[in-house]
Amino acid sequence: MTGLLKDETVLVVGRGGGIARAIACAARDPGARVIAAGRDRHALAAAYAGEPDITTDTVDLTDEATIAALGERLGTVGHVVSTASARARGRLAGLDRDAVRLSFDTKVIGPLMLAKHLSPRIGEGGSFTLFSGVAAAKIAVGTLAVAITNGAAEVLARSLALELAPIRVNAISPGVIDTGAWDALGEQGKADYRKEAGPRRKQDSERKPDSERSKTMGLSWQQSPLAPAAVGRFLVPDPLPDRMLFAEPLRRRMRVRFGDTWIVDSEDVVLLHEPGRYPVAYFPLGDVTADVLQPDEHTTRHRDLGTTSWYTVRAGTQSRQRAAWQHTELPDHAGDVKGRVAFAWRAMDAFHEEDERIVGHAADSYHRIDIRSTSPHLVVRSGDWSPHPTATC
Numbered sequence: 472m473t474g475l476l477k478d479e480t481v482l483v484v485g486r487g488g489g490i491a492r493a494i495a496c497a498a499r500d501p502g503a504r505v506i507a508a509g510r511d512r513h514a515l516a517a518a519y520a521g522e523p524d525i526t527t528d529t530v531d532l533t534d535e536a537t538i539a540a541l542g543e544r545l546g547t548v549g550h551v552v553s554t555a556s557a558r559a560r561g562r563l564a565g566l567d568r569d570a571v572r573l574s575f576d577t578k579v580i581g582p583l584m585l586a587k588h589l590s591p592r593i594g595e596g597g598s599f600t601l602f603s604g605v606a607a608a609k610i611a612v613g614t615l616a617v618a619i620t621n622g623a624a625e626v627l628a629r630s631l632a633l634e635l636a637p638i639r640v641n642a643i644s645p646g647v648i649d650t651g652a653w654d655a656l657g658e659q660g661k662a663d664y665r666k667e668a669g670p671r672r673k674q675d676s677e678r679k680p681d682s683e684r685s686k687t688m689g690l691s692w693q694q695s696p697l698a699p700a701a702v703g704r705f706l707v708p709d710p711l712p713d714r715m716l717f718a719e720p721l722r723r724r725m726r727v728r729f730g731d732t733w734i735v736d737s738e739d740v741v742l743l744h745e746p747g748r749y750p751v752a753y754f755p756l757g758d759v760t761a762d763v764l765q766p767d768e769h770t771t772r773h774r775d776l777g778t779t780s781w782y783t784v785r786a787g788t789q790s791r792q793r794a795a796w797q798h799t800e801l802p803d804h805a806g807d808v809k810g811r812v813a814f815a816w817r818a819m820d821a822f823h824e825e826d827e828r829i830v831g832h833a834a835d836s837y838h839r840i841d842i843r844s845t846s847p848h849l850v851v852r853s854g855d856w857s858p859h860p861t862a863t864c
C-alpha cells in the first residue's frame with residue numbers, strides 16, 4: 472500500500488485494540504496520518520501512547536451530534552473506517568430489546584450517520600469502510616441479533632456504494648479473531664463458537680492460533696499482480712518494467728448515458744488497466760452517436776500512451792468540456808486502444824453494463840466478479856459447436 476496512503480488522513484472509529492488498532496497501524500506505517508476516534512478519548516490516547524502519527528479524537532456513534540462535531544474538526548478526510556460494535560448475544564428468549572437496539576444503533580445507524588456527515592468531506596479516491604461479521608454468514612443459535620445487525624451493515628454498505636460513488640464503500644466480514652471480543656462467552660463458549668463458525672478445513676485448524684494470526688492480518692487493496700503494491704511476483708529471471716498497462720476486451724455490452732440519451736452503445740469495449748487507477752472503458756469511435764464528440768483544442772500527454780486529445784461531449788441540451796479523450800499518437804505496441812475513445816466517469820450521467828447501471832468505475836474482474844442481468848439471449852459456443860440454440864439469462 473506504500474504510496475497510496477502516504478499523507479492521506481485515515482479515520483478509524485473503535486477501540487484502541489483489536490482490529491481497529493491493526494488497521495490504524497497498517498495505515499500509519501506507509502505514511503498516513505491516522506486519527507483514532509472513540510467514546511473515551513483518554514483511554515484511546517493511553518492505548519496509542521508511543522505510536523507516532525496516530526492521534527485521537529472523540530465520537531460516540533449513537534450520538535449524531537458528536538459525529539457532526541467530529542466532521543467539523545476533521546475538515547477533510549481521505550478514508551473512514553468504522554469498527555464500532557456492541558454485540559447483543561444470546562438466544563431469542565433472553566434477548567433484551569435495548570441491547571438489540573444498541574447493536575443496530577452502533578453498527579448500522581451509527582455508520583449511516585458517519586457516512587452522512589463525513590462523505591461530503593471525503594475526496595476523490597477516498598473510501599468508507601464498515602464491518603459486518605461471520606455471524607451473518609454462519610447462522611447459529613445464540614447469535615441471532617449479531618447476525619441481523621451484520622446483515623443490515625452489509626446492505627448498508629451496498630446502498631451507500633450506490634449513493635456515494637465514486638467514493639469506494641467496503642464492508643469487511645471477519646471470521647473469528649480472538650481480539651478479546653469473545654471473552655464474555657468464556658473459554659468453553661469461545662471454543663464451541665470457533666468450532667461452529669470457524670474454519671472448516673483440517674489444515675486451518677492446524678495453523679497458528681487466531682490471536683497470532685490477527686497480528687498479521689492485512690487488507691488487500693491494489694495488490695493484484697500488476698498493481699504497484701503487488702504482494703507476489705512473477706517468476707521470471709529479469710525484473711519486469713515498473714509500469715505495465717494491460718488491455719483486454721470487456722466482452723459485455725456497455726452503454727453511456729448523457730443528456731437524457733444513450734451516447735454510445737457497444738459490444739466491442741476494451742478495458743485498459745493502468746497501475747494505481749481503476750480500469751477505463753474504451754469505445755470504438757464508430758459506436759458513438761454522431762455529433763456527440765466535438766474536438767477540443769486541449770491536449771495532454773499520457774506517460775505511456777503519448778498525446779491525448781480531448782473532446783467536448785454534447786447531447787440534447789447538455790454539454791461538458793473535456794469529458795472524453797482519445798490517444799492519438801499511440802506507440803505501435805498499444806494499438807488495442809487505437810481509434811477508441813474513453814468517457815470521463817464523473818462527467819457522464821450513467822454507465823451501464825448489459826442491463827445494469829454500474830457505479831464507481833468499470834468492473835475489475837480481477838478484484839470482484841459481477842453478475843449482470845441482460846435481456847439478449849445468451850449463446851453458448853465452443854468453436855463452431857453450440858449445445859443448444861440459445862439460453863436466456
Ligand SMILES: NC(=O)c1ccc[n+]([C@@H]2O[C@H](COP(=O)([O-])OP(=O)(O)OC[C@H]3O[C@@H](n4cnc5c(N)ncnc54)[C@H](OP(=O)(O)O)[C@@H]3O)[C@@H](O)[C@H]2O)c1
Pocket residue numbers: 484485486487488489490491508509510511514530531532533553554555556557577581602603604605606644645646647648649650651652
Ligand atoms: N473479533 C472478531 O472475531 C470479529 C468477528 C466478526 C466481526 N467482527 C467485527 O469487527 C469489528 C472489530 O472487532 P474487534 O473484535 O476488533 O473489536 P470489538 O471488540 O468488537 O470492539 C468494538 C469497539 O467499538 C467501540 N464502540 C462501541 N460502541 C461505540 C460507539 N457508540 N461509538 C464509538 N465506538 C463504539 C467499543 O470501544 P470502547 O469500549 O473503547 O468504546 C468497542 O470495544 C467489529 O465491528 C466486530 O463486530 C469481529
